[in-house]
Amino acid sequence: MxxxxxxxxxAPVVPSAGSVPTGQPGPPxxxxxxxxxxxxxxxxxxxxxxxxxxxxxxxxxxxxxxxxxxxxxxxxxxxxxxxxxxxxxxxxxxxxxxxxxxxxxxxxxxxxxxxxxxxxxxxxxxxxxxxxxxxxxxxxxxxxxxxxxxxxxxxxxxxxxxxxPAVLALARRWPTGLALLMTVDVWVDPRVLSAWTMLVLPAGYLLIGVARRTLRGPGVLATQLAGLAAWLTLTLVAVAAGGRTAAWLVALGWLAHAGWDLVQHRTARVVPRGYTEWCGVLDVALAGSMILAILSTGG
Structure with missing residues (x-):
């Protein structure tokens, strides 16, 4: 043999979800x-x-x-x-x-x-x-x-x-863990990112959509292009405003994109849900650190 x-x-049969008692080791x-x-x-x-x-x-x-x-x-x-x-x-x-x-x-x-x-x-x-x-x-x-x-x-x-089961639960949330890990340094040293970084937010969806060929559905491409136009406009306004106003616009722009991630996470039409989870947590963490940096300057 x-x-x-x-x-x-x-090999034992893997039971269906919910059949493993809480706090007990899961099946091999x-x-x-x-x-x-x-x-x-x-x-x-x-x-x-x-x-x-x-x-x-x-x-x-x-x-x-x-x-x-x-x-x-x-x-x-x-x-x-x-x-x-x-x-x-x-x-x-x-x-x-x-x-x-x-x-x-x-x-x-x-x-x-x-x-x-x-x-x-x-x-x-x-x-x-x-x-x-x-x-x-x-x-x-x-x-x-x-x-x-x-x-x-x-x-x-x-x-x-x-x-x-606790290990399995943590593993399923690996995008969240990765995002938090990537933002440890910004909490230690909070700072406001350049306004131009906001263009990365919609660009990521468009690039992944092109690679995965998921932009062909009804209204999908138009929605993503509208998002690009919105963050491009916000970026140009922030660059023109400068100073503390620009800092707030950048922080709020990143925070707003977390809401965009949430909507995209529910539909899963363009990018994988793992990406939207990672991106949403990353956006919130970076926006929070930027708000902290703005408030700590006091001017």
Whole structure:
């Protein structure tokens, strides 16, 4: 009996929504595997998980370095490279286990994070490579290493991973988590964005609509173009007004776009609901930080 047949015979049936008692571990859920588009999507998820690991853990290393007085040591290129590899590995490990990858694949992918930097530490210490070369070279070598590991395990039978309902609930809200993560810095250092950034808001919908060919429905393109015209007008008014008035117009423009996201989220005609959720939370967070920056200046 091959491994795929064995898995099919022993894997439990996934119950319907609401059949898992609250607070109890959910059923083992296999990961989505395969080649082609799903394989590339998996690599994209991995890259995003690594980025999240760096964004979340990087500030913690900085704080620990300051507290323990080892900031200079952590700033050395070879140490910084290994710290970065650690941050990426932690983010990648959490996501791979959530996606039901076996530990052997996780370990090999972790090696793909560390080995390129470890190989380049030798020429760096010998003076044949500078710090920038060490970091850049490590990242360049990391890409083919990740691809090799992904290719090696592309047909692997998923592991059985029991996911708690709370974990599943958080995973379903990943666009919100990503948006909040991306706006951490603006809450630490609130500032008003340029008025021209408002043009990014409607442009995103139009570009995605073109790529997904979702602008062909009745009135869809006209609605998106009307939105572009509205935010273009608001941008030009803000540029002409300048000063505190422009700052308020920019903040309110971003906040208004959150309402646009909500409408688009309900219809899901142009962009995926994950995008509208991410965009709406991002808009509210940035608008809130800009309002805070305006109020804190007092003038």
């Amino acid at each position: 091959n491994r795929t047949r064995m898995y099919a015979d022993t 859920v296999p990961a989505a595997t395969g080649g082609g588009r799903g394989w590339w999507w998996h690599l994209g998820e991995m890259a995003l998980a690594m980025l999240v690991g760096m964004l979340l853990l990087g500030p913690l290393w900085d704080a620990a370095g300051t507290l323990l007085g080892v900031g200079a040591t952590l700033g050395r290129p070879e140490v910084a490279a290994l710290v970065m590899a650690t941050n990426m590995t932690i983010g990648m490990t959490v996501w791979m286990r959530y996606r039901a990858h076996h530990w052997r694949g996780v370990v090999e992918m972790a090696a793909a994070m560390y080995v390129p930097f470890l190989l380049l530490v030798v020429p760096y210490r010998a003076g044949l490579l500078d710090g920038d070369g060490l970091l850049l070279g490590g990242h360049l070598l990391m890409v083919p290493a990740m691809v090799l590991v992904a290719v090696r395990h592309r047909h692997e039978t998923p592991a059985l991973v029991r996911r708690h």
